[in-house]
Amino acid sequence: MTASGELRAAVTRLSRRLRAENPFPSLAQAAVLGHLFDDGPKTTSWLAAAERVRAQSMAQVIRDLEVAGFVARRPDNVDRRQVIVEITRSGCEALMEDRRRRDEWFTQAISESFTPKERALLLGAIPLLARLSAP
Amino acid sequence: MTASGELRAAVTRLSRRLRAENPFPSLAQAAVLGHLFDDGPKTTSWLAAAERVRAQSMAQVIRDLEVAGFVARRPDNVDRRQVIVEITRSGCEALMEDRRRRDEWFTQAISESFTPKERALLLGAIPLLARLSAP
DNA sequence: TATTGTTATACTCTATAACTATA
DNA sequence: TATAGTTATAGAGTATAACAATA
Secondary structure, rough: HHHHHHHHHHHHHHHHHHHHHHOOOHHHHHHHHHHHHHOEEEEEHHHHHHHHHOHHHHHHHHHHHHHHHEEEEOOOOOOOOOEEEEEOOOHHHHHHHHHHHHHHHHHHHHHHHHHHHHHHHHHHHHHHHHHHHHO | OOOOHHHHHHHHHHHHHHHOOOOOOHHHHHHHHHHHHHHOOOHHHHHHHOOOOHHHHHHHOOOOOOOOOEEEEEEEEOOOEEEEEEOOOOHHHHHHHHHHHHHHHHHHHHHHHHHHHHHHHHHHHHHHHHHHHHO
């Protein structure tokens, strides 16, 4: 198989694995919570652009997060078309727990079946994957 | 952010990107066509195990591929509980075209924004991602 | 008119539960 | 009873289309 085929197979399966590993918050939800926690309150458009999905898709994710009580929305007072999305206390707690579990899984997975050299290679490739996903 | 967080973000976005890049056959469908083309006719269970999804999920993917005319099913004559799934001529053509487009995208993406050293690092990491997705 | 956001709708992907047919 | 497979159903994730409110 070609490199692109193997990359796709690996990404497809890894995506399934990451989802199954930690179903809530979901992958898309956790990404939004991460942005809000790390970078502060943001608009729907900003979040959609950051994740490279349509604004309509992001609106759905935000709606679900709001129903769960993990984010709150308030209108921007300067430009009243805009809506500011903020992470709540409960959302912070969910994010922390999600990150903790994910780190635990990853650490165990790589310590168990990778040599130190392989671990270094994998860690070094992560930023490249990020660039590949966001050109 | 942690390495596992960055990995998850990259995999989530890359998965979206790969899907959008080439919507048909879908990621799950292309994976099945690839197995059948590379390894010959297989049962539902074999395909489900190879992709690490439930047999019920795989049955759905196979059903869609059959409706599209990309695979054919026939009962196993030895064990009549089993169903053998084969790729059709039309399925082969769809797979070839899909692989061609994917290779084109990947080649362009990495040649455009990666140095030779980075390319080597990325290519070397692909098998590690595959292992991470299939322990 | 352009921008920001939303709701409605559809399709893919995957899961669980419940079922049939064969071993 | 155990195994291979299927259908029914639900929910996440994303897209497009159509719409409302504000600039």
